[in-house]
Amino acid sequence: MSENLDQRHRGIIKKLVLTVAGMFVFAFAMVPLYNVLCEVTGLNGKTNSSAITHVPEGMEADEDRSVLVQFVTRNDPQMPWLFEPMERSVRVHPGEIKAVNFRVRNDTDRDMISQAIPSLVPGLAASHFKKTQCFCFDQQPLAAHSEQVMPMIFYIDPSIPKHVTTITLSYTLFDITDRVSGRAGEVAAR
Secondary structure, eight states: OHHHHHHHHHHHHHHHHHHHHHHHHHHHHHHHHHHHHHHHHOGGGOOOSSOOOSOOTTOOOOTTOOEEEEEEEEEOTTOOSEEEESSSEEEEOTTOOEEEEEEEEEOSSSOEEEEEEEEEESGGGGGGEEEEEEGGGSOEEEOTTEEEEEEEEEEEOTTSOTTOOEEEEEEEEEEOTTTSTTTHHHHHHO
């Protein structure tokens, strides 16, 4: 009887170990799967993460309508920099190329590296919001007590649904200095 009980315990332990391992693999795989899903569908307002190298040939601005693009910035709690848009909002005709600037200031006594992560609302507009240049594509080093203006150039694809009249582009700035190995020394050289 006790041998039969030991076998059942071993079976239960094996199932529990396999369940925990399966949960770990599932949790680990969720982030890349979620990112792919968001990129494909435009869910969660994820915008393009690399530059659009060219504006579609023959694209013309739709002068009959405009979209209000609002800019919101915030810092991760561990990021002590000032981070702000130089314009809180702009009106853009779909198909019109627009440039806006953001300001960062490192008031700390140490050189740091940041990374900005964008999000866009409504999520439906994410696939129509095209950035040709953005500070969010790269890590941004900044020396202690320095300030920098960071440009972002974009256009809104004219195929954006007509009921989308306002887009809010939000950036969260993160301190990635400790995560970037071997790059901290390059900050002072720039």
